[in-house]
Amino acid sequence: MITTLARTAPSIDPQKVIATGATNIRTAFPPEQVPAIVLAYMAGLKVAFALVIGLAGFSCVMGVLAPWKPINREEPKEPVVSAVA
Numbered sequence: 671m672i673t674t675l676a677r678t679a680p681s682i683d684p685q686k687v688i689a690t691g692a693t694n695i696r697t698a699f700p701p702e703q704v705p706a707i708v709l710a711y712m713a714g715l716k717v718a719f720a721l722v723i724g725l726a727g728f729s730c731v732m733g734v735l736a737p738w739k740p741i742n743r744e745e746p747k748e749p750v751v752s753a754v755a
Contacts, residue, residue, distance in 0.1 A: 671684075671687075671710050671711055671713060671714025672684045672688075672710075672714075674709065674710040674713040674714065675687060675707065675710035678706040678707075678709050678710055679703055679706035679707060679710070681703075682699070682703055682706070682707065686698075687699075687707055687710075695707050695708065695711075
């Protein structure tokens, strides 16, 4: 987001944008600067979502390829019998 913001709106301080947050952009900045800031946010979100999708796909593949082993190999010693008369 910061690199895209430097290209789309070089006069805007990136730290001010980060401190403002996405929900208050329209109130903290003039209307002519808002489209450039929103464009930078969208570029940052695109990268974040691409990473998450890639890692989720990798996790699914590794989950399918991982060997399945039982965790508890120990047999129960004696069955528990309750004394109900």
